[in-house]
Amino acid sequence: MFGTMIARAVWRRFDRRIDLYIATQGVSQDAPLFLSIFNQPVDNLPEHGTMEHMENKRKKIFLSMAFVLAIPVLVAGQVSFWRGISPKANADDAASAVVDQSAIDDTQGSISDLQDKLKKEQKAKEKLQQNLGQIQGAVASTQKVINVTKSVIDETASNISRKEAEMKNLNDKIELQKSVLRGLLQQVYYNQNQPVLNVVFTSANFADAFSNTDHLLTIEDRLSNISADIADTKAQVEDDKAQLALEKQKHEQILSDKVEQKNGLVADQLDVQDNIQEKEATIQELQDKLNKLKSDLSSLLGTVVSTNDVKEAAGIAANATGVRKAFILAELTQESGLGRFTGGCTYKNTRVKPADATVFKQIMKELGYDINSRKISCAGKIGYGGAMGIAQFMPTTWTGYKSYISGATGHNPPDPWSVIDGVMGMAKKLANGGATSKSGEKAASMRYYCGTSTPTNASIKAACTRYAANVQSLAAGYEKNN
Numbered sequence: 001m002f003g004t005m006i007a008r009a010v011w012r013r014f015d016r017r018i019d020l021y022i023a024t025q026g027v028s029q030d031a032p033l034f035l036s037i038f039n040q041p042v043d044n045l046p047e048h049g050t051m052e053h054m055e056n057k058r059k060k061i062f063l064s065m066a067f068v069l070a071i072p073v074l075v076a077g078q079v080s081f082w083r084g085i086s087p088k089a090n091a092d093d094a095a096s097a098v099v100d101q102s103a104i105d106d107t108q109g110s111i112s113d114l115q116d117k118l119k120k121e122q123k124a125k126e127k128l129q130q131n132l133g134q135i136q137g138a139v140a141s142t143q144k145v146i147n148v149t150k151s152v153i154d155e156t157a158s159n160i161s162r163k164e165a166e167m168k169n170l171n172d173k174i175e176l177q178k179s180v181l182r183g184l185l186q187q188v189y190y191n192q193n194q195p196v197l198n199v200v201f202t203s204a205n206f207a208d209a210f211s212n213t214d215h216l217l218t219i220e221d222r223l224s225n226i227s228a229d230i231a232d233t234k235a236q237v238e239d240d241k242a243q244l245a246l247e248k249q250k251h252e253q254i255l256s257d258k259v260e261q262k263n264g265l266v267a268d269q270l271d272v273q274d275n276i277q278e279k280e281a282t283i284q285e286l287q288d289k290l291n292k293l294k295s296d297l298s299s300l301l302g303t304v305v306s307t308n309d310v311k312e313a314a315g316i317a318a319n320a321t322g323v324r325k326a327f328i329l330a331e332l333t334q335e336s337g338l339g340r341f342t343g344g345c346t347y348k349n350t351r352v353k354p355a356d357a358t359v360f361k362q363i364m365k366e367l368g369y370d371i372n373s374r375k376i377s378c379a380g381k382i383g384y385g386g387a388m389g390i391a392q393f394m395p396t397t398w399t400g401y402k403s404y405i406s407g408a409t410g411h412n413p414p415d416p417w418s419v420i421d422g423v424m425g426m427a428k429k430l431a432n433g434g435a436t437s438k439s440g441e442k443a444a445s446m447r448y449y450c451g452t453s454t455p456t457n458a459s460i461k462a463a464c465t466r467y468a469a470n471v472q473s474l475a476a477g478y479e480k481n482n
Contacts, residue, residue, distance in 0.1 A: 104344055107293055111341075114290045121286060122470075125279040132272045135265055142262045149255040156248040163241040170234045291337065305339030305390065305419060313420045317427035320408050322436040326482060328427050330474035331448065332390060334467065335426075339390040339419065343375040351379035352386040359395035360386060366413045374417055389416035391426035401425045441475070442468040 310332060311325075318325040329338070336342050348371075352360060364371050377392060379385035387394055393401075393416050405414040405425050414421040426448075433447040434440030443453035445468035455461040 108344055111290060111293045114286055114293065118283060118286045118290060119466075121279055121283050125276060125283065128272055128276045128279060132269065132276065135269045135272060139262060139265045139269060142258055142265060146255060146258045146262060149251050149258060153248055153251045153255060156244050156251065160241055160244045160248065163237050163244060167234060167237045167241070170230055170237065174230050174234070291340070305342075307338055309419050310338045310390070310423065313423040314427075316420065317408075317424045320424065321427040321431040323427050323431050324435070324438065324441070324475070324479075326475045326478035327435060327438075327441050327471070328423065328430065329478045330471045331426060331430065331445065332423065333474050334471050335392045336390050342389055342392070342417070343377040343385075343387065345376055345378040345385055346372040346374070347376065347386075348372050350376065350385040351383075352376075353384040353394075356384065356386045356395040359399055360388075363388075363395055363398065363413075363416070367415055389422040390419055391416070391422040391429075393422070393425060397429075398425065401428055404428050442472065445471045 311329065314325050314328040314332065317323070318328055332338050347357075347360065347364075360376075361371060364374070374388070377385045377387035388398065398416050402414055405421050405428070406412040408424050408428075409418075409420050411418065411421055414425070416422055416425070429448060430441075430444045433444030433453075435444035446453040446455075446464040449467045450460060450464040453464075455464055
């Protein structure tokens with residue numbers, strides 16, 4: 001192309017020179033040009049010319065003809081040059097594309113590795129949290145036993161104190177009975193040691209003398225019985241006190257063991273809490289690296305989404321649908337890293353489900369986009385790609401929300417790669433899934449990710465459950481920081 005343009009320009013310049021020569025020399029334009037110029041008779045020379053002048057003219061024309069003959073060589077050289085440049089440029093473009101794709105593949109591989117590590121660390125953290133819960137339960141149970149044992153010990157100590165008080169009272173009674181009995185014994189001894197005649201003569205009458213003696217003897221017997229009863233009671237009280245003392249000692253040993261057990265559990269609890277903190281730090285570090293890689297991947301893919309725009313859109317969508325803003329942000333983070341990673345493939349280089357492919361083409365046509373101008377999710381080893389935009393809608397799913405999104409945002413047709421349209425669509429889908437109440441959020445997450453909240457396949461159910469749990473964890477973080 002470039003060589004042809006040069007040839008045309010040179011020819012136009014040469015053609016003008018020939019016309020000028022014909023006009024000045026009077027050569028017929030119908031005659032052969034070379035014959036007219038080089039074989040012209042001498043007597044036909046122009047009046048103002050000489051032989052020297054004619055010779056100069058011949059030289060100029062010869063040089064001009066030589067230049068014309070050189071044009072094909074020049075053109076061929078230019079064509080050869082540009083043909084040589086074009087493959088090189090194409091090769092450079094291809095090499096650049098290969099480098100970019102290689103960088104994308106490497107980054108995606110690193111993201112996948114980090115995500116696997118992140119899942120492992122999160123599982124380890126969950127296991128530690130389960131252990132912590134068990135330890136905390138054991139601590140609470142042990143503390144309950146400690147409290148009961150302390151109560152029993154206190155009650156036993158109180159009973160021992162009461163028994164000691166009873167023993168003191170019994171001892172006082174015994175001493176009193178001893179004192180009374182001592183007086184009676186002295187009286188009896190006195191009477192028993194008097195001569196009978198003396199007792200008779202000192203008494204008012206003979207009958208009274210013997211009656212007093214019998215009375216003293218009766219009181220003596222009663223006091224002896226009372227003393228014996230008091231002694232028995234005292235012995236029983238002392239035995240009860242001894243039993244209570246043993247019971248108290250037993251419970252004190254139980255208390256000591258339980259306190260030691262609790263201290264061990266508390267130490268274990270602190271260790272597990274430290275391990276959890278370490279896991280959280282590791283998870284945060286991996287999350288930061290993952291976010292950085294996703295950001296790098298977004299740069300490679302040409303995706304730039306403002307976090308502030310995403311948060312603002314989430315707030316608008318929350319007000320419109322009744323779904324928590326923190327929950328919407330958590331879903332967006334789980335799906336696309338708040339829009340940092342919305343896909344690494346185009347329609348031409350990934351596998352799209354036939355039904356989605358048909359609808360995808362319609363969406364692109366409505367929006368006026370070239371079919372390969374927007375990034376979509378890549379297909380894995382199995383399954384299909386094609387998820388669009390910040391909310392990662394599949395094309396057939398997107399069509400079911402177009403009307404609502406248009407009414408909410410005013411965009412007709414709505415654009416899945418638009419932040420506000422994508423976020424509004426996600427919020428409405430979550431609301432339809434039950435996320436208008438906090439208790440329904442987990443089920444809504446599972447429906448968003450798996451299409452159902454009750455998958456029957458065990459592995460799919462486990463994956464859906466983990467997904468919903470991750471979203472809840474992220475939502476708690478957003479709720480805390482906002």
